[in-house]
Amino acid sequence: MGNYFSPEYMAASFPVLLSYVGVSVFLTVISQSLALVLGSCIALVRVQRLRWISNLFAAYISFIRGTPFLVQLYLICFGLPRIIKALGAEDIRALPVVAFVVLVMVLHSAAYMSEIMRGSLESIDKGQLEACYSIGMTTAEAYRRILLPQAFRIAVPSLGNEVISALKSTSLVFNVGIVDMMSKAELMGSYSYRSLELYLDAGIIYVLLCFILHGLTELISNRHRLSGNAELVSEPATER
Amino acid sequence: MLALKDIYKSFGTHEVLKGISCTIPTGSVTVIIGPSGSGKTTLLRGINFLEPADKGTIILDDLKVNVEKAVSEEIHRLRQETAMVFQSYNLFANKTALENITEGLLIVKKMDKRQALEKARYYLNKVGLADREKAYPSQLSGGQQQRIGIARALALDPKVVLFDEPTSALDPELVGEVLDTMKKAAEEEHRTMLVVTHEMAFARDVADHVIFMEGGYIVEEGSPKEVLYSPREQRTKQFLARFRSTAL
Numbered sequence: 035m036g037n038y039f040s041p042e043y044m045a046a047s048f049p050v051l052l053s054y055v056g057v058s059v060f061l062t063v064i065s066q067s068l069a070l071v072l073g074s075c076i077a078l079v080r081v082q083r084l085r086w087i088s089n090l091f092a093a094y095i096s097f098i099r100g101t102p103f104l105v106q107l108y109l110i111c112f113g114l115p116r117i118i119k120a121l122g123a124e125d126i127r128a129l130p131v132v133a134f135v136v137l138v139m140v141l142h143s144a145a146y147m148s149e150i151m152r153g154s155l156e157s158i159d160k161g162q163l164e165a166c167y168s169i170g171m172t173t174a175e176a177y178r179r180i181l182l183p184q185a186f187r188i189a190v191p192s193l194g195n196e197v198i199s200a201l202k203s204t205s206l207v208f209n210v211g212i213v214d215m216m217s218k219a220e221l222m223g224s225y226s227y228r229s230l231e232l233y234l235d236a237g238i239i240y241v242l243l244c245f246i247l248h249g250l251t252e253l254i255s256n257r258h259r260l261s262g263n264a265e266l267v268s269e270p271a272t273e274r
Numbered sequence: 275m276l277a278l279k280d281i282y283k284s285f286g287t288h289e290v291l292k293g294i295s296c297t298i299p300t301g302s303v304t305v306i307i308g309p310s311g312s313g314k315t316t317l318l319r320g321i322n323f324l325e326p327a328d329k330g331t332i333i334l335d336d337l338k339v340n341v342e343k344a345v346s347e348e349i350h351r352l353r354q355e356t357a358m359v360f361q362s363y364n365l366f367a368n369k370t371a372l373e374n375i376t377e378g379l380l381i382v383k384k385m386d387k388r389q390a391l392e393k394a395r396y397y398l399n400k401v402g403l404a405d406r407e408k409a410y411p412s413q414l415s416g417g418q419q420q421r422i423g424i425a426r427a428l429a430l431d432p433k434v435v436l437f438d439e440p441t442s443a444l445d446p447e448l449v450g451e452v453l454d455t456m457k458k459a460a461e462e463e464h465r466t467m468l469v470v471t472h473e474m475a476f477a478r479d480v481a482d483h484v485i486f487m488e489g490g491y492i493v494e495e496g497s498p499k500e501v502l503y504s505p506r507e508q509r510t511k512q513f514l515a516r517f518r519s520t521a522l
Contacts, residue, residue, distance in 0.1 A: 161364035164324050168364075169378035169430060170354030179381060183368045 044231035051235045057214040058204040065139035066197045073147030081155050098145035103203045110138045111210040143200050150192045154185035194251030276434045281330035290316045292490035301464045305477040308487035314470040318436050322356050323349045357427035361439040363419040365411040372407035375426045397425035417448030437469040474517045486510045
Protein backbone atom coordinates (compact mmCIF):
# COMPACT_ATOMS: atom_id res chain seq x y z
CA MET A 35 0.00 0.00 0.00
CA GLY A 36 3.05 2.11 0.10
CA ASN A 37 2.65 5.61 1.32
CA TYR A 38 -1.12 5.80 1.13
CA PHE A 39 -1.82 3.76 4.20
CA SER A 40 0.37 3.09 7.21
CA PRO A 41 -0.73 0.22 9.44
CA GLU A 42 2.03 1.19 11.87
CA TYR A 43 0.62 4.70 12.28
CA MET A 44 -2.87 3.31 12.68
CA ALA A 45 -1.72 0.90 15.39
CA ALA A 46 0.28 3.60 17.15
CA SER A 47 -2.62 6.05 17.11
CA PHE A 48 -5.19 3.60 18.39
CA PRO A 49 -4.26 3.89 22.10
CA VAL A 50 -4.12 7.69 21.79
CA LEU A 51 -7.67 7.87 20.49
CA LEU A 52 -8.79 5.19 22.92
CA SER A 53 -7.67 7.42 25.79
CA TYR A 54 -10.43 9.86 24.74
CA VAL A 55 -13.17 7.23 24.87
CA GLY A 56 -14.10 8.41 28.36
CA VAL A 57 -15.61 11.61 26.95
CA SER A 58 -18.11 9.71 24.81
CA VAL A 59 -18.88 7.21 27.55
CA PHE A 60 -19.32 9.97 30.14
CA LEU A 61 -21.66 11.99 27.90
CA THR A 62 -23.67 8.90 27.02
CA VAL A 63 -24.05 7.52 30.54
CA ILE A 64 -25.03 10.86 32.12
CA SER A 65 -27.36 11.99 29.36
CA GLN A 66 -29.08 8.64 28.83
CA SER A 67 -29.80 8.08 32.53
CA LEU A 68 -31.37 11.52 32.80
CA ALA A 69 -33.17 11.07 29.48
CA LEU A 70 -34.76 7.81 30.65
CA VAL A 71 -36.15 9.53 33.74
CA LEU A 72 -37.37 12.58 31.82
CA GLY A 73 -38.69 10.45 28.96
CA SER A 74 -40.67 8.23 31.36
CA CYS A 75 -42.20 11.28 33.03
CA ILE A 76 -43.24 12.70 29.66
CA ALA A 77 -44.68 9.32 28.67
CA LEU A 78 -46.75 9.23 31.88
CA VAL A 79 -48.16 12.70 31.22
CA ARG A 80 -49.00 11.75 27.65
CA VAL A 81 -50.61 8.44 28.62
CA GLN A 82 -52.74 10.20 31.23
CA ARG A 83 -53.75 12.74 28.55
CA LEU A 84 -53.28 15.74 30.83
CA ARG A 85 -54.58 18.23 28.32
CA TRP A 86 -52.42 21.27 27.58
CA ILE A 87 -49.19 19.93 29.04
CA SER A 88 -49.62 16.80 26.96
CA ASN A 89 -49.93 18.92 23.80
CA LEU A 90 -46.90 20.91 24.81
CA PHE A 91 -44.84 17.72 25.04
CA ALA A 92 -46.24 16.55 21.70
CA ALA A 93 -44.95 19.75 20.09
CA TYR A 94 -41.55 19.31 21.74
CA ILE A 95 -41.31 15.72 20.49
CA SER A 96 -42.23 16.79 16.94
CA PHE A 97 -39.54 19.45 17.03
CA ILE A 98 -36.86 17.05 18.22
CA ARG A 99 -37.84 14.38 15.73
CA GLY A 100 -38.07 16.89 12.91
CA THR A 101 -34.65 18.49 13.29
CA PRO A 102 -31.15 17.03 13.00
CA PHE A 103 -29.11 16.57 16.15
CA LEU A 104 -26.49 19.02 14.88
CA VAL A 105 -29.08 21.81 14.59
CA GLN A 106 -30.24 21.11 18.14
CA LEU A 107 -26.65 21.15 19.32
CA TYR A 108 -25.98 24.57 17.76
CA LEU A 109 -29.28 26.01 18.96
CA ILE A 110 -28.62 25.10 22.58
CA CYS A 111 -24.88 25.67 22.73
CA PHE A 112 -24.79 28.94 20.81
CA GLY A 113 -28.38 30.17 20.94
CA LEU A 114 -29.41 29.49 24.52
CA PRO A 115 -26.68 31.59 26.19
CA ARG A 116 -27.64 34.58 24.05
CA ILE A 117 -31.32 34.25 24.79
CA ILE A 118 -30.68 34.01 28.49
CA LYS A 119 -28.35 36.98 28.39
CA ALA A 120 -30.90 38.99 26.43
CA LEU A 121 -33.41 38.21 29.15
CA GLY A 122 -31.05 39.97 31.52
CA ALA A 123 -29.77 36.98 33.44
CA GLU A 124 -26.18 36.24 34.37
CA ASP A 125 -23.89 35.36 31.52
CA ILE A 126 -24.26 31.60 31.48
CA ARG A 127 -21.51 31.27 28.89
CA ALA A 128 -19.31 30.98 31.92
CA LEU A 129 -20.78 27.48 32.38
CA PRO A 130 -18.69 24.69 30.86
CA VAL A 131 -19.84 23.74 27.39
CA VAL A 132 -20.17 20.14 28.56
CA ALA A 133 -23.25 21.19 30.54
CA PHE A 134 -24.92 22.42 27.37
CA VAL A 135 -23.97 19.28 25.47
CA VAL A 136 -25.47 17.10 28.19
CA LEU A 137 -28.61 19.25 28.07
CA VAL A 138 -28.97 18.80 24.30
CA MET A 139 -28.41 15.07 24.55
CA VAL A 140 -30.95 14.72 27.36
CA LEU A 141 -33.58 16.73 25.50
CA HIS A 142 -32.89 14.81 22.31
CA SER A 143 -33.00 11.29 23.74
CA ALA A 144 -35.83 12.02 26.18
CA ALA A 145 -38.10 12.80 23.23
CA TYR A 146 -37.40 9.47 21.59
CA MET A 147 -37.45 7.53 24.85
CA SER A 148 -40.77 9.06 25.86
CA GLU A 149 -42.30 7.75 22.65
CA ILE A 150 -40.82 4.31 23.27
CA MET A 151 -42.13 4.27 26.86
CA ARG A 152 -45.54 5.58 25.79
CA GLY A 153 -45.87 2.83 23.21
CA SER A 154 -44.88 0.22 25.80
CA LEU A 155 -47.27 1.56 28.43
CA GLU A 156 -50.13 1.58 25.94
CA SER A 157 -49.40 -1.99 24.90
CA ILE A 158 -50.02 -3.27 28.43
CA ASP A 159 -53.42 -4.89 28.85
CA LYS A 160 -55.77 -2.52 30.62
CA GLY A 161 -56.73 -5.33 32.97
CA GLN A 162 -53.42 -4.74 34.76
CA LEU A 163 -54.46 -1.23 35.81
CA GLU A 164 -57.95 -2.46 36.68
CA ALA A 165 -56.46 -5.16 38.90
CA CYS A 166 -54.41 -2.48 40.69
CA TYR A 167 -57.51 -0.37 41.26
CA SER A 168 -59.55 -3.38 42.36
CA ILE A 169 -57.20 -4.06 45.27
CA GLY A 170 -57.24 -0.40 46.29
CA MET A 171 -54.01 0.94 44.80
CA THR A 172 -53.75 4.56 43.79
CA THR A 173 -52.85 5.46 40.20
CA ALA A 174 -49.34 6.45 41.30
CA GLU A 175 -48.81 3.13 43.09
CA ALA A 176 -50.13 1.23 40.08
CA TYR A 177 -47.67 2.90 37.72
CA ARG A 178 -44.73 2.62 40.07
CA ARG A 179 -45.23 -1.00 41.09
CA ILE A 180 -46.90 -2.65 38.12
CA LEU A 181 -47.17 -0.68 34.90
CA LEU A 182 -43.80 1.07 34.61
CA PRO A 183 -41.76 -2.07 35.40
CA GLN A 184 -43.72 -3.98 32.74
CA ALA A 185 -43.37 -1.15 30.23
CA PHE A 186 -39.64 -0.94 30.88
CA ARG A 187 -39.21 -4.63 30.14
CA ILE A 188 -41.05 -4.29 26.86
CA ALA A 189 -39.04 -1.18 26.01
CA VAL A 190 -35.52 -2.49 26.76
CA PRO A 191 -34.53 -3.41 23.16
CA SER A 192 -35.76 -0.09 21.74
CA LEU A 193 -34.21 1.89 24.57
CA GLY A 194 -30.94 0.11 23.86
CA ASN A 195 -31.09 1.29 20.25
CA GLU A 196 -31.64 4.84 21.41
CA VAL A 197 -28.60 4.67 23.71
CA ILE A 198 -26.47 3.35 20.84
CA SER A 199 -27.63 6.15 18.59
CA ALA A 200 -26.87 8.69 21.34
CA LEU A 201 -23.38 7.26 21.75
CA LYS A 202 -22.72 7.71 18.06
CA SER A 203 -24.08 11.25 18.09
CA THR A 204 -21.35 12.20 20.60
CA SER A 205 -19.06 12.21 17.56
CA LEU A 206 -20.66 15.55 16.66
CA VAL A 207 -19.73 17.39 19.85
CA PHE A 208 -16.37 18.46 18.45
CA ASN A 209 -18.46 21.05 16.57
CA VAL A 210 -18.94 22.96 19.81
CA GLY A 211 -15.39 22.59 20.98
CA ILE A 212 -15.29 19.47 23.11
CA VAL A 213 -12.24 17.31 22.48
CA ASP A 214 -13.48 13.77 22.07
CA MET A 215 -12.19 10.90 19.94
CA MET A 216 -13.38 12.49 16.72
CA SER A 217 -11.88 15.89 17.32
CA LYS A 218 -8.62 14.28 18.45
CA ALA A 219 -8.60 12.33 15.18
CA GLU A 220 -9.16 15.54 13.23
CA LEU A 221 -6.40 17.34 15.08
CA MET A 222 -3.89 14.54 14.68
CA GLY A 223 -4.83 14.14 11.03
CA SER A 224 -4.17 17.79 10.25
CA TYR A 225 -0.58 17.32 11.45
CA SER A 226 0.20 13.88 10.12
CA TYR A 227 -1.92 14.02 6.93
CA ARG A 228 -2.97 10.48 7.78
CA SER A 229 -6.68 10.97 8.50
CA LEU A 230 -7.80 7.67 6.99
CA GLU A 231 -5.90 5.64 9.59
CA LEU A 232 -7.27 7.82 12.39
CA TYR A 233 -10.89 7.64 11.21
CA LEU A 234 -10.58 3.87 10.90
CA ASP A 235 -9.30 3.75 14.50
CA ALA A 236 -12.25 5.84 15.64
CA GLY A 237 -14.63 3.64 13.68
CA ILE A 238 -13.27 0.51 15.34
CA ILE A 239 -13.67 2.05 18.79
CA TYR A 240 -17.29 3.04 18.08
CA VAL A 241 -18.06 -0.45 16.82
CA LEU A 242 -16.60 -1.96 19.98
CA LEU A 243 -18.60 0.40 22.19
CA CYS A 244 -21.82 -0.37 20.37
CA PHE A 245 -21.04 -4.05 20.63
CA ILE A 246 -20.74 -3.73 24.41
CA LEU A 247 -23.98 -1.73 24.63
CA HIS A 248 -25.80 -4.27 22.53
CA GLY A 249 -24.51 -7.01 24.82
CA LEU A 250 -25.77 -5.14 27.86
CA THR A 251 -29.20 -4.73 26.32
CA GLU A 252 -29.38 -8.43 25.55
CA LEU A 253 -28.30 -9.23 29.08
CA ILE A 254 -31.05 -7.11 30.60
CA SER A 255 -33.82 -8.50 28.41
CA ASN A 256 -32.60 -12.06 28.85
CA ARG A 257 -32.58 -11.74 32.59
CA HIS A 258 -36.21 -10.75 32.49
CA ARG A 259 -37.06 -13.53 30.10
CA LEU A 260 -35.48 -16.01 32.52
CA SER A 261 -37.76 -14.75 35.25
CA GLY A 262 -40.63 -16.06 33.21
CA ASN A 263 -41.95 -12.93 31.59
CA ALA A 264 -41.90 -14.04 28.01
CA GLU A 265 -45.55 -13.16 27.93
CA LEU A 266 -45.71 -9.62 29.18
CA VAL A 267 -49.12 -8.57 28.08
CA SER A 268 -51.51 -10.42 30.29
CA GLU A 269 -53.95 -11.94 27.93
CA PRO A 270 -55.80 -14.93 29.24
CA ALA A 271 -52.99 -17.47 29.10
CA THR A 272 -53.40 -20.46 26.89
CA GLU A 273 -53.69 -23.71 28.75
CA ARG A 274 -50.86 -26.14 28.69
CA MET B 275 -73.86 -5.48 54.09
CA LEU B 276 -73.71 -4.18 50.54
CA ALA B 277 -76.74 -2.34 49.22
CA LEU B 278 -77.30 -0.82 45.81
CA LYS B 279 -80.05 1.72 45.21
CA ASP B 280 -81.36 2.83 41.83
CA ILE B 281 -78.18 2.32 39.88
CA TYR B 282 -78.33 3.72 36.33
CA LYS B 283 -75.69 3.51 33.65
CA SER B 284 -75.59 4.33 29.95
CA PHE B 285 -72.94 3.89 27.31
CA GLY B 286 -73.72 6.72 24.93
CA THR B 287 -77.40 6.44 24.13
CA HIS B 288 -77.55 2.79 25.13
CA GLU B 289 -78.93 2.39 28.63
CA VAL B 290 -77.35 -0.66 30.25
CA LEU B 291 -78.61 -0.39 33.84
CA LYS B 292 -82.10 0.95 34.38
CA GLY B 293 -82.46 1.37 38.08
CA ILE B 294 -80.96 -1.60 39.89
CA SER B 295 -81.58 -2.01 43.61
CA CYS B 296 -80.54 -4.96 45.70
CA THR B 297 -79.07 -5.95 49.06
CA ILE B 298 -76.31 -8.45 49.75
CA PRO B 299 -76.29 -9.40 53.44
CA THR B 300 -72.93 -9.95 55.15
CA GLY B 301 -71.71 -13.53 54.88
CA SER B 302 -74.05 -14.45 52.06
CA VAL B 303 -73.41 -15.52 48.49
CA THR B 304 -75.45 -13.79 45.81
CA VAL B 305 -75.29 -15.05 42.26
CA ILE B 306 -76.36 -12.89 39.33
CA ILE B 307 -77.44 -14.77 36.23
CA GLY B 308 -78.81 -13.58 32.92
CA PRO B 309 -78.14 -13.44 29.20
CA SER B 310 -75.11 -11.56 27.93
CA GLY B 311 -75.71 -7.86 27.48
CA SER B 312 -78.07 -7.77 30.43
CA GLY B 313 -75.76 -5.48 32.44
CA LYS B 314 -74.45 -7.98 35.02
CA THR B 315 -70.80 -7.20 34.51
CA THR B 316 -71.44 -3.46 34.24
CA LEU B 317 -73.23 -3.57 37.58
CA LEU B 318 -70.30 -5.35 39.21
CA ARG B 319 -67.77 -2.93 37.72
CA GLY B 320 -69.89 -0.03 38.88
CA ILE B 321 -69.55 -1.11 42.51
CA ASN B 322 -65.77 -0.56 42.59
CA PHE B 323 -65.87 2.28 40.05
CA LEU B 324 -63.88 0.52 37.34
CA GLU B 325 -66.79 1.62 35.19
CA PRO B 326 -68.51 4.33 37.24
CA ALA B 327 -72.30 4.25 37.08
CA ASP B 328 -74.19 7.45 36.22
CA LYS B 329 -76.64 7.60 39.09
CA GLY B 330 -77.55 5.80 42.28
CA THR B 331 -76.26 4.99 45.74
CA ILE B 332 -73.81 2.34 46.91
CA ILE B 333 -73.87 1.48 50.60
CA LEU B 334 -71.16 -0.68 52.14
CA ASP B 335 -71.73 -0.91 55.89
CA ASP B 336 -71.10 2.63 57.19
CA LEU B 337 -69.91 3.98 53.85
CA LYS B 338 -72.63 5.58 51.75
CA VAL B 339 -71.59 6.78 48.31
CA ASN B 340 -73.74 8.84 46.00
CA VAL B 341 -72.39 7.73 42.63
CA GLU B 342 -72.95 11.10 40.94
CA LYS B 343 -71.09 13.05 43.60
CA ALA B 344 -68.50 10.47 44.56
CA VAL B 345 -65.16 12.00 45.52
CA SER B 346 -61.89 10.17 45.04
CA GLU B 347 -61.55 9.35 48.77
CA GLU B 348 -64.89 7.52 48.66
CA ILE B 349 -63.95 5.66 45.48
CA HIS B 350 -60.62 4.71 47.01
CA ARG B 351 -62.31 3.41 50.16
CA LEU B 352 -64.85 1.39 48.19
CA ARG B 353 -62.00 -0.19 46.24
CA GLN B 354 -60.05 -0.95 49.41
CA GLU B 355 -63.03 -2.59 51.05
CA THR B 356 -63.97 -4.71 48.07
CA ALA B 357 -61.92 -7.01 45.87
CA MET B 358 -62.55 -8.38 42.41
CA VAL B 359 -61.84 -11.63 40.62
CA PHE B 360 -61.69 -10.99 36.88
CA GLN B 361 -62.81 -13.04 33.92
CA SER B 362 -59.31 -12.75 32.41
CA TYR B 363 -57.57 -13.21 35.81
CA ASN B 364 -55.50 -9.99 35.45
CA LEU B 365 -52.67 -11.23 37.62
CA PHE B 366 -49.74 -8.82 37.75
CA ALA B 367 -47.53 -10.10 34.94
CA ASN B 368 -44.30 -8.85 36.54
CA LYS B 369 -44.96 -10.51 39.91
CA THR B 370 -44.74 -14.11 41.05
CA ALA B 371 -47.76 -15.96 42.38
CA LEU B 372 -46.74 -15.10 45.94
CA GLU B 373 -45.97 -11.47 45.11
CA ASN B 374 -49.35 -11.10 43.44
CA ILE B 375 -50.92 -11.77 46.83
CA THR B 376 -48.46 -9.80 48.98
CA GLU B 377 -48.60 -6.74 46.72
CA GLY B 378 -51.91 -5.45 48.07
CA LEU B 379 -51.02 -6.42 51.65
CA LEU B 380 -47.75 -4.48 51.53
CA ILE B 381 -48.76 -1.48 49.42
CA VAL B 382 -52.41 -0.98 50.29
CA LYS B 383 -52.74 -2.53 53.75
CA LYS B 384 -49.21 -1.42 54.80
CA MET B 385 -48.67 -4.76 56.49
CA ASP B 386 -45.12 -5.65 57.48
CA LYS B 387 -43.30 -8.03 55.22
CA ARG B 388 -43.21 -11.06 57.49
CA GLN B 389 -46.93 -10.88 58.22
CA ALA B 390 -47.76 -10.35 54.56
CA LEU B 391 -45.72 -13.38 53.50
CA GLU B 392 -47.33 -15.52 56.15
CA LYS B 393 -50.79 -14.48 55.09
CA ALA B 394 -50.04 -14.90 51.38
CA ARG B 395 -48.70 -18.41 51.98
CA TYR B 396 -51.78 -19.28 54.01
CA TYR B 397 -54.01 -18.37 51.08
CA LEU B 398 -51.75 -19.99 48.49
CA ASN B 399 -52.10 -23.16 50.50
CA LYS B 400 -55.84 -22.64 50.73
CA VAL B 401 -56.18 -22.52 46.94
CA GLY B 402 -53.89 -25.54 46.63
CA LEU B 403 -50.92 -23.81 45.00
CA ALA B 404 -48.38 -23.73 47.83
CA ASP B 405 -45.79 -25.35 45.56
CA ARG B 406 -46.11 -22.70 42.83
CA GLU B 407 -45.31 -19.58 44.85
CA LYS B 408 -42.31 -18.63 42.70
CA ALA B 409 -44.11 -19.12 39.37
CA TYR B 410 -44.98 -16.16 37.17
CA PRO B 411 -48.51 -15.91 35.76
CA SER B 412 -47.28 -16.85 32.29
CA GLN B 413 -46.02 -20.14 33.72
CA LEU B 414 -49.40 -21.08 35.20
CA SER B 415 -52.49 -22.59 33.62
CA GLY B 416 -55.66 -20.53 33.43
CA GLY B 417 -57.22 -22.42 36.31
CA GLN B 418 -54.14 -21.91 38.47
CA GLN B 419 -54.03 -18.20 37.58
CA GLN B 420 -57.63 -17.79 38.56
CA ARG B 421 -57.06 -19.55 41.89
CA ILE B 422 -54.22 -17.10 42.56
CA GLY B 423 -56.63 -14.33 41.58
CA ILE B 424 -59.06 -15.61 44.20
CA ALA B 425 -56.29 -15.87 46.81
CA ARG B 426 -55.23 -12.29 46.03
CA ALA B 427 -58.79 -11.10 46.60
CA LEU B 428 -59.41 -13.11 49.78
CA ALA B 429 -56.10 -12.16 51.43
CA LEU B 430 -57.17 -8.52 51.51
CA ASP B 431 -60.10 -9.41 53.79
CA PRO B 432 -62.53 -7.34 51.75
CA LYS B 433 -66.07 -6.81 52.95
CA VAL B 434 -67.33 -8.11 49.60
CA VAL B 435 -65.61 -10.17 46.93
CA LEU B 436 -66.87 -9.43 43.43
CA PHE B 437 -66.55 -12.28 40.91
CA ASP B 438 -66.86 -11.24 37.28
CA GLU B 439 -67.54 -14.44 35.30
CA PRO B 440 -64.52 -16.10 36.90
CA THR B 441 -64.77 -19.32 34.88
CA SER B 442 -65.84 -18.04 31.46
CA ALA B 443 -62.33 -17.91 30.00
CA LEU B 444 -61.36 -21.36 31.22
CA ASP B 445 -61.21 -24.69 29.45
CA PRO B 446 -64.13 -26.83 30.66
CA GLU B 447 -61.91 -29.26 32.58
CA LEU B 448 -60.39 -26.41 34.61
CA VAL B 449 -63.70 -24.88 35.65
CA GLY B 450 -64.17 -27.33 38.49
CA GLU B 451 -61.03 -26.42 40.43
CA VAL B 452 -61.96 -22.72 40.38
CA LEU B 453 -65.55 -23.33 41.44
CA ASP B 454 -64.35 -25.59 44.27
CA THR B 455 -62.07 -22.81 45.48
CA MET B 456 -64.96 -20.37 45.46
CA LYS B 457 -67.19 -22.84 47.24
CA LYS B 458 -64.57 -23.24 49.94
CA ALA B 459 -64.34 -19.47 50.42
CA ALA B 460 -68.09 -19.32 50.87
CA GLU B 461 -68.52 -22.31 53.13
CA GLU B 462 -65.38 -22.29 55.25
CA GLU B 463 -64.78 -18.56 55.53
CA HIS B 464 -68.33 -17.26 55.17
CA ARG B 465 -67.21 -14.59 52.74
CA THR B 466 -69.67 -12.11 51.36
CA MET B 467 -69.64 -12.82 47.66
CA LEU B 468 -71.35 -11.31 44.65
CA VAL B 469 -70.87 -13.63 41.69
CA VAL B 470 -71.73 -13.09 38.06
CA THR B 471 -71.66 -16.49 36.39
CA HIS B 472 -73.22 -18.86 33.93
CA GLU B 473 -72.49 -21.85 36.16
CA MET B 474 -75.99 -22.83 37.22
CA ALA B 475 -74.79 -25.73 39.32
CA PHE B 476 -72.72 -23.30 41.39
CA ALA B 477 -75.75 -21.05 41.82
CA ARG B 478 -77.84 -24.02 42.89
CA ASP B 479 -75.31 -25.46 45.36
CA VAL B 480 -73.60 -22.42 46.85
CA ALA B 481 -75.81 -19.34 46.45
CA ASP B 482 -78.04 -18.04 49.21
CA HIS B 483 -79.71 -15.67 46.80
CA VAL B 484 -80.08 -15.63 43.03
CA ILE B 485 -80.78 -12.56 40.90
CA PHE B 486 -81.92 -12.87 37.30
CA MET B 487 -81.12 -9.81 35.23
CA GLU B 488 -82.16 -8.92 31.73
CA GLY B 489 -82.13 -5.72 29.67
CA GLY B 490 -80.81 -3.64 32.54
CA TYR B 491 -83.49 -4.69 35.03
CA ILE B 492 -83.66 -7.22 37.81
CA VAL B 493 -86.40 -9.44 36.47
CA GLU B 494 -86.63 -11.81 39.37
CA GLU B 495 -84.77 -12.68 42.56
CA GLY B 496 -85.07 -15.11 45.42
CA SER B 497 -83.59 -18.31 46.83
CA PRO B 498 -81.92 -20.65 44.30
CA LYS B 499 -84.79 -23.03 44.74
CA GLU B 500 -87.38 -20.41 43.85
CA VAL B 501 -85.56 -18.75 40.95
CA LEU B 502 -83.96 -21.81 39.39
CA TYR B 503 -86.73 -24.38 39.91
CA SER B 504 -89.96 -22.45 40.06
CA PRO B 505 -89.42 -19.10 38.38
CA ARG B 506 -92.46 -16.81 38.29
CA GLU B 507 -91.44 -14.79 35.25
CA GLN B 508 -91.78 -16.03 31.70
CA ARG B 509 -88.35 -14.59 30.75
CA THR B 510 -86.63 -16.45 33.56
CA LYS B 511 -88.23 -19.71 32.47
CA GLN B 512 -87.06 -19.19 28.89
CA PHE B 513 -83.53 -18.38 30.00
CA LEU B 514 -83.30 -21.38 32.28
CA ALA B 515 -84.80 -23.76 29.74
CA ARG B 516 -81.53 -24.17 27.89
CA PHE B 517 -79.73 -25.17 31.09
CA ARG B 518 -82.47 -27.56 32.12
CA SER B 519 -81.16 -30.57 30.24
CA THR B 520 -77.60 -30.29 31.53
CA ALA B 521 -76.71 -28.42 34.67
CA LEU B 522 -79.92 -28.40 36.63
